[in-house]
Amino acid sequence: MNNEFSLRIKEQRKKHGLTQKEAAQALGIGQTTIANYENGTRVPDLMKVGEIADLYNVSVDYLLGRESYEVKAAEDRKKDEIPDYSYEEYMKSLLDGNKKLVRNILLSFLKKGVPSVTIYREYIERSLKEVGELWEKGTLPIWKEHFISELSLENMALIKRRKYQEIEPERPILLITPGAEQHSIGLKMIGDMLEANGHNVMFLGNLIPTDNIIHAIKDRKPYAILLSVTMPYHIEAAKMLIDVIKQNFGAKAPTILIGGTAFDHVENVATITGADKHCMNIDDIERNLRRI
Numbered sequence: 001m002n003n004e005f006s007l008r009i010k011e012q013r014k015k016h017g018l019t020q021k022e023a024a025q026a027l028g029i030g031q032t033t034i035a036n037y038e039n040g041t042r043v044p045d046l047m048k049v050g051e052i053a054d055l056y057n058v059s060v061d062y063l064l065g066r067e068s069y070e071v072k073a074a075e076d077r078k079k080d081e082i083p084d085y086s087y088e089e090y091m092k093s094l095l096d097g098n099k100k101l102v103r104n105i106l107l108s109f110l111k112k113g114v115p116s117v118t119i120y121r122e123y124i125e126r127s128l129k130e131v132g133e134l135w136e137k138g139t140l141p142i143w144k145e146h147f148i149s150e151l152s153l154e155n156m157a158l159i160k161r162r163k164y165q166e167i168e169p170e171r172p173i174l175l176i177t178p179g180a181e182q183h184s185i186g187l188k189m190i191g192d193m194l195e196a197n198g199h200n201v202m203f204l205g206n207l208i209p210t211d212n213i214i215h216a217i218k219d220r221k222p223y224a225i226l227l228s229v230t231m232p233y234h235i236e237a238a239k240m241l242i243d244v245i246k247q248n249f250g251a252k253a254p255t256i257l258i259g260g261t262a263f264d265h266v267e268n269v270a271t272i273t274g275a276d277k278h279c280m281n282i283d284d285i286e287r288n289l290r291r292i
């Protein structure tokens with residue numbers, strides 16, 4: 001057995017405030033045996049090494065010096081204790097209006113180390129889409145749909161606070177939903193993901209008058225603008241906004257990327273709208289931002 005083992009078991013015993021006698025009692029061995037383990041003159045058998053690891057709540061690998069992070073095993077055990085919630089349980093808690101459970105489910109994913117992008121896509125986005133279908137079928141009242149949208153936004157803010165990273169002091173990316181387009185959760189989600197990736201995001205959301213947008217561009221000099229359109233009848237407003245931006249800034253206009261479900265069945269989106277690129281998702285955006 002290596003020297004590291006002797007050092008680590010002694011260190012752990014002290015850390016747990018145990019005397020050699022107390023540790024020996026806990027392990028069902030003599031005090032001299034513990035002393036011999038700790039000064040390296042005697043080596044425990046495999047089973048005993050496991051018992052020592054359990055006593056000090058560390059992994060066997062840590063005791064053997066094969067792993068440097070002592071609480072890893074304990075953390076992994078804690079992660080295993082967090083319940084595995086299914087999408088169906090998440091959806092039910094939303095429909096039941098059980099705010100506490102919705103929040104606990106999302107937090108449990110964070111604690112388990114699930115990436116925020118996965119939580120966004122596979123739970124928040126998926127559930128909002130299902131909510132839309134239920135509402136369309138007339139099985140979900142408008143007040144409930146509004147409540148779930150607001151709750152989703154609240155929880156996105158919670159996830160963002162937990163995952164916040166230092167923002168690079170670079171020129172911002174401006175995020176806007178054009179004209180009277182009110183669907184802004186998708187764009188907010190994209191903004192949160194970009195921020196988590198270290199971008200400087202300026203989310204303006206919806207109902208910003210065009211002259212104000214021009215003012216914001218002059219003032220903050222964003223290097224890119226992301227536009228999101230959900231309702232096909234707001235595509236025209238996006239086109240007009242892009243026109244005005246290009247007229248005002250010419251060749252110095254920020255790169256304009258456009259996306260959203262309004263374009264799901266539309267071809268040549270960039271040509272139709274005048275945007276520099278039609279993007280499908282966060283990876284697409286990142287790829288295009290790298291090219292600027």
Ligand code: B12
Binds near residue numbers: 227
């Ligand atoms: C919440 C919601 C609302 C909320 C929006 C609140 C808010 N702050 O955003 C409110 C109540 C305001 C609303 C209003 C309306 N809504 Co609504 N709404 C929804 C609902 C339930 C969820 C939308 C959502 O947030 N989805 C989750 C997000 C995360 O997904 P996402 O938007 O698709 O975004 C993702 C991608 O598309 C992409 N993306 C989005 N933008 C961009 C931009 C770029 C650059 C890129 C790369 C990617 C990208 O990335 C996102 C993350 O993956 C949908 C149902 C659905 N199927 O989506 C209906 C839905 C969109 N609404 C609908 C309708 C009809 C309306 C109203 C007309 C209802 C009415 N009669 O008043 C109004 C229109 C208001 C307006 N002027 O815009 C229809 C649209 C049908 C259609 N396509 O024609 C839907 C589909 C419901 C349905 N099944 O009928 N709505």
